[in-house]
Amino acid sequence: MTEQATNAEGTTAVAAAATVPFVSVIVPVYNDPEGLRTTLDTLIDQTYPEEHYEILVVDNRSNDGTRAVAQEYAEAYERVTALDERRRQSSYAARTRALHCATGDVMAFIDADMTVDPDWLERVVETMDEEEIDYLACNVKLYSVGEESLAAKFNRLSGFPIEDYVSEFHYAPTCCLAVRREVVEDVGPFDVRFTSSGDREFGHRVYRAGWTLGYAADVHMYHPTRTTLKALVKKSIRIGRGKNQLRRIYPERYGSSARLIFNPAIYVPATPGQVRAALRNWDDLPLSEKLLFYALTYLLKLTNAYGAVRDAIEHRG
Structure with a gap:
């Protein structure tokens, strides 16, 4: 204080x-x-x-x-x-x-x-x-x-x-x-x-x-903190839905939904440098946690993409 x-x-x-x-x-x-x-x-x-x-x-x-x-x-x-x-x-x-x-x-x-x-x-x-x-x-x-x-x-x-x-x-x-x-x-x-x-x-x-x-x-x-993988995935899906909602509701400001869900970049793994930059104290982590957190980062990226695609499908047309 x-x-x-x-x-x-x-x-x-x-x-x-x-x-x-x-x-x-x-x-x-x-x-x-x-x-x-x-x-x-x-x-x-x-x-x-x-x-x-x-x-x-x-x-x-x-x-x-x-x-x-x-x-x-x-x-x-x-x-x-x-x-x-x-x-x-x-x-x-x-x-x-x-x-x-x-x-x-x-x-x-x-x-x-x-x-x-x-x-x-x-x-x-x-x-x-x-x-x-x-x-x-x-x-x-x-x-x-x-x-x-x-x-x-x-x-x-x-x-x-x-x-x-x-x-x-x-x-x-x-x-x-x-x-x-x-x-x-x-x-x-x-x-x-x-x-x-x-x-x-x-x-x-x-x-x-x-x-x-x-x-x-x-x-x-x-x-x-969120304490379980399930909680992290749930939040990631919700964030992905939000990313598509920006485009679905305000395409004139954020671009079309199609440009998001058909962009290959949202499906490929992050680079090691991107993961290192996103996690505080990366250099202090043991190798086993670095590998695990790298995999978890990719899993959450995929669930984020799933959320965006799911929102697009539910509101197509």
């Missing part, structure tokens, strides 16, 4: 400011009651002034005890609101539902099962104000719980190069995004038709509209 500047009474820098922005923290969730508890506990325990932020939990058709957890926190804490998105099962639909209800000057997004430091909101607001940033990506730290499986280690070493996403591809994953209200009013909310890549499409609208994008390397958010 980073030490905050204080005045003589010990008031934090944000609280001492003449105008404290109101922040809407948006948490989409699906079938994850314990992950939601973990996230809400860290959001309740923020140093940001209580009267200057709200927490909007949006349940996206959960069929377990998740909705009850959201309602429990809403009854216990005035700043927590429990919402439902029942019409469309999509994390972007859930986030857009919250945006329509949010009253904040800043919208901060976090996924259920993630955690943050107590000064997270303060750091977000200070960074956006001091650096005049309209669309901010925080630094996501992946961590493993208990004994680390090989799948979890691969996920930890390969996941979330946020700075590259912002600087090279002009978007931030929604799990670590904060954006000013004026930006959403200008470019519109997320496109609810996406199951993946909706964050990329939204970020591209923001970038083209001329708003300032930024990355805060020292503002951390914490995300547990």
Whole structure:
């Protein structure tokens, strides 16, 4: 945790400011009651002034005890609101539902099962104000719980190069995004038709509209790793679907779906250099793990391609 500047009474820098922005923290969730508890506990325990932020939990058709957890926190804490998105099962639909209800000057997004430091909101607001940033990506730290499986280690070493996403591809994953209200009013909310890549499409609208994008390397958010091969494959297929959705929904911006699924490059293995560049601490890995992670990289590339082809087939014509 980073030490905050204080005045003589010990008031934090944000609280001492003449105008404290109101922040809407948006948490989409699906079938994850314990992950939601973990996230809400860290959001309740923020140093940001209580009267200057709200927490909007949006349940996206959960069929377990998740909705009850959201309602429990809403009854216990005035700043927590429990919402439902029942019409469309999509994390972007859930986030857009919250945006329509949010009253904040800043919208901060976090996924259920993630955690943050107590000064997270303060750091977000200070960074956006001091650096005049309209669309901010925080630094996501992946961590493993208990004994680390090989799948979890691969996920930890390969996941979330946020700075590259912002600087090279002009978007931030929604799990670590904060954006000013004026930006959403200008470019519109997320496109609810996406199951993946909706964050990329939204970020591209923001970038083209001329708003300032930024990355805060020292503002951390914490995300547990995926621990099984099945979980990694499921995510890879979803990302592949999203890549085709970009082209299917916005061919004038991203090119035709055919150019993606008939491109041989999405089916061939990555080069050793590409795998080495994608995995942190590659040189420290034993040879057996290097070979295994190289094979896993190719498997995930193929499942990514499968997701794209599957989406194209399901929506042909």
